[in-house]
Amino acid sequence: MVLPISGTTDGRLRCVLPFKAAPVEVGLLRNAAASQLTRWGMSAAVDEAEVIVTELATNVVKHVGDGAAALVLEWRRDRLRLEVHDRSPVLPSVRKAECYDECGRGLHLVASLTADWGVMLTAVGKAVWCEVPLSLGVAGCRVERAVGVLEAYQSTGGALERQGRSWGTSLEESAVELIAGLLHWTAARGHDPDDFLDRAQTCYEAEADAA
Structure with a gap:
């Protein structure tokens, strides 16, 4: 292999x-x-x-x-x-x-x-x-949409730093960078980043339990 x-x-x-x-x-x-x-x-x-x-x-x-x-x-x-x-x-x-x-x-x-x-x-x-x-359900549709967003985000920069890395590893790094960017965005708008993380976690857990 x-x-x-x-x-x-x-x-x-x-x-x-x-x-x-x-x-x-x-x-x-x-x-x-x-x-x-x-x-x-x-x-x-x-x-x-x-x-x-x-x-x-x-x-x-x-x-x-x-x-x-x-x-x-x-x-x-x-x-x-x-x-x-x-x-x-x-x-x-x-x-x-x-x-x-x-x-x-x-x-x-x-x-x-x-x-x-x-x-x-x-x-x-x-x-x-x-x-x-496949029966995608809510979780599958979210995964599919997330991959599309991460691919688009990846194409905006960081390509040289990711050369030689696997597609999966590169996508994971993009996910971390994107989440960090969103937290900066929430803070810039005067919101508490931890509150957004808690709300996202609650949403995820509710959908995971329903799956």
Whole structure:
């Protein structure tokens, strides 16, 4: 496993997790995917995603083996898209009963857990993809909006200081800077910054309890 490559594309959160198609990598990949979803505030999707990642990665290990591969996680507002890319152009199939035990069990399970799935050829091989519907609720919508605000805030300055840091770390630092800036703003308007923090905490706790 190598470090994830994260960012945004057209307002979508996206993370690429390269891995080697070897049995020992499957568990590491599953844990890395769970950690990334948790960082995005998508803990509710972790259990299903872990099963899907395990099945898709295991299929690559069994039928491609010992080669470079990658898992792509993409949050598309009300759906989580997962793609596993490998360097084999051979497309899997779950249509034939005789193939079920050998190569189709994982894909049958993936199909049962997702709203849609499919296979596509790529420039270097193929990708198996699937999409899991999400119920964002208030918390999910707030997370999505917060990421957009932080991305915009990040683009206004501090790019040189953040070079070489991961997208997640850079975003966390931007969040701290933005909160500090808001506290300065409240003080400049004659308000008590601690009062604003208390009100924000109360709002957060009420929404978290309702989720």
